[in-house]
Amino acid sequence: MVSTDLLLSGFMGAIVAVGLSILYHEYKLQRQKRHALAKERLEKVYGPLMLILRAHNAGKDADKQEFGYFKEEEKFIDALLLKYYYLIEEKRKLLLLDLYKHRKFATAYGQEIVIAIKEGYKENIDLLNKSFA
Numbered sequence: 001m002v003s004t005d006l007l008l009s010g011f012m013g014a015i016v017a018v019g020l021s022i023l024y025h026e027y028k029l030q031r032q033k034r035h036a037l038a039k040e041r042l043e044k045v046y047g048p049l050m051l052i053l054r055a056h057n058a059g060k061d062a063d064k065q066e067f068g069y070f071k072e073e074e075k076f077i078d079a080l081l082l083k084y085y086y087l088i089e090e091k092r093k094l095l096l097l098d099l100y101k102h103r104k105f106a107t108a109y110g111q112e113i114v115i116a117i118k119e120g121y122k123e124n125i126d127l128l129n130k131s132f133a
Contacts (some may be wrong), residue, residue: 027128037087038127044084046121052077053117 052073081088081096088096095116 010120038124041087041124042121042128045080046089046117046124047081048076049117050121053114089120092120 077099081099085093085097095113099113
């Protein structure tokens with residue numbers, strides 16, 4: 001007959017294995033969710049905003065980013081911010097909402113908005129790259 005100690009240790013080993021498997025699955029699921037969220041933020045919010053910033057900076061000095069934007073961009077930015085507001089991180093929501101209200105990057109406060117866009121873009125790129133590592 002099999003001793004009870006052997007049965008008990010086998011049972012405990014199975015419980016530990018199942019627990020570790022569940023923890024690993026949860027970790028992997030959370031990582032996939034962060035990856036998907038970062039990808040969605042880049043595609044729908046920060047990517048288009050960075051494209052507008054880069055288009056305006058194409059002929060300018062990299063240190064000077066003082067510009068407003070055109071009517072077509074205004075409509076695009078308004079639609080983007082209203083449609084995808086839920087994707088923006090809490091720490092940047094108020095700044096980007098001011099972009100919607102004031103309609104320009106050319107103020108000193110506008111520079112904070114530009115920095116917030118660049119930081120959001122970089123953080124999400126880093127998160128996306130980290131997910132693949």
